[in-house]
Amino acid sequence: MLDPNQKAVVIGISGCSSSGKTTLARLLRDIFPNTFILHEDDFYKPEAEIPMKDGLTNWDCPEALNIPDMTSALEHIRATGELPATFDSKEDINSIGPCPITTDFINTIKCRVADWLQPSSPGHQILKSPQKPLKICILDGFLLYSPPPLLPATLLSQMDIKLFLLVSKAKALQRREARDGYVTLEGFWKDPPGYVDKIVWPEYVRAHEWMFEDGDVEKARLRGDVRERLGVLVNSKKEGEETKMDRDFGETLEWAVESIMRELERLVLGKEEEDGQKEGEKEREDEKEKKREKEAIALNSFAMKKKWAAGQRERNARELLIKKAEEQQQQQQK
Template sequence: MSHPTSQIHNAQDSVLLVGISGPSCSGKTTLSRLIRNIFPPGLVFILHLDDFYLTDVEIPVKDGIQDWDCVESLNLPELQSALQHIKEHGKSPPSLVSKEDQNSVAEHGVDAETINELKTKVTDLISKNKWSTPIAIVDGFLLFSQDMADIRRLFDLKLFLRTSYQAAKRRREARSGYVTLEGFWEDPPGYVDRIVWPNYVKDHSFLFDGGDVEAKLDEGVCREIGVQAMPREAEGSMTKCLNWAVELLADVIEKSNHDQ
């Protein structure tokens, strides 16, 4: 699939704002943390959409189950305010303390040699292009949905991960639970089939040919909204996914220097 053109980024900008989205358990947080690890210390920081949930008692209930996977469960004004702060100041709001970093992620499976090679590549690239702009990564399951179009427009680079229903279900059901604002949440039986996957289909079918989230992405739609889609061969391989993401970031860094 061809890559749409990302927004023009100038080295003088206060931040490069990167959105990483996709279905639950597609590797968003894992990828974000790997990128942070590969870039020089302090250059990359992460904001998690999960840090903008409403309080536990405010999460909407559908069919007798709390729905943590819908846009109504999020504090969108607070999220937009935080992103505007980052765009203006190049750092997270001082009042924002991440609870998401208390949640574990699965083993990434990327070998040390690959990580070291990417670190060397990125270090050389940053030195060559004299890049010092902070990179803010926001990871979240709804960042590119139509209901969040105003927020979607704020990102300079939009990376969309994908995974199959079977993989998402297996990974989600293997998780122990999630730290919330007021406690801890564990998915009840059948939660993926009743809540998680139907919501994903509803919010992201517009990105796919014929509305089928297991099919190819619609190149025209992705190009129009500036979404970069993970190659199909990277599904199930965080090594390939990481290489793809670093290549896109490298392209932005190189083009930024040439545009000065």
């Protein structure tokens, strides 16, 4: 359950660079009310402090980020429901290209959420309550869920819902190379040749191999305890024995929206626990009903046996009377 004093719920969206995180975050901001975005990229250190790897600036490692500042910002957001007053986003300036899904599809999803927000539905109590409306902060970042020592547990604890987007190396490379570059504190960054192969993908593997069987992020066979360990929800989809890496973005949006609504109901309303209690009560009632049925059958069986015994005694008595009458008749004839 959510802390009752919390003013905003933080939803993390993570995955490899160019997996669709920012596109998804901006769509969700438009779909859900009272929603704003915090970008992990706004917490990069100055370029002079970014580590080097193989002669290249390594923007994709934990050491490139100011983790304490990001944690403090999340603590402020959860406590107040607002971005820090001094916060200034550079990431919002960056272009993410055309939207991969149609306006009609987005409107369909918006209608679904609008129904969930109606006064008679759970969403209204969560996000529209006049007494205590909850805000949503979407944290968009390439490095959010790795367990210690890569990331401190204090950062992980600031995220209430954790979504993770899968992407193949080929698709990540294609999308990243299509970008013009990135706005930074000092100006503008454009990937040098081979940057994805030498920096982006190896760092992604290092930070996320714990999530996959045998550490193989390409086959994407998720470990069974991913959700149990850190509560991470993954947009995986099985196709036969294989996991589909590059899902249709419409499917990803639907998955994210449904996951958020379900998790908000669980965190704020305790719906999963309540449903579990109701299910437990139903099971107990079913057991009682079965017991009553068995008792009724037993009672009926006993009553039938008793009735049969009484009938048998009557038959025996009649036979005895007949036998005695016959004996008397025989004696009289003699």
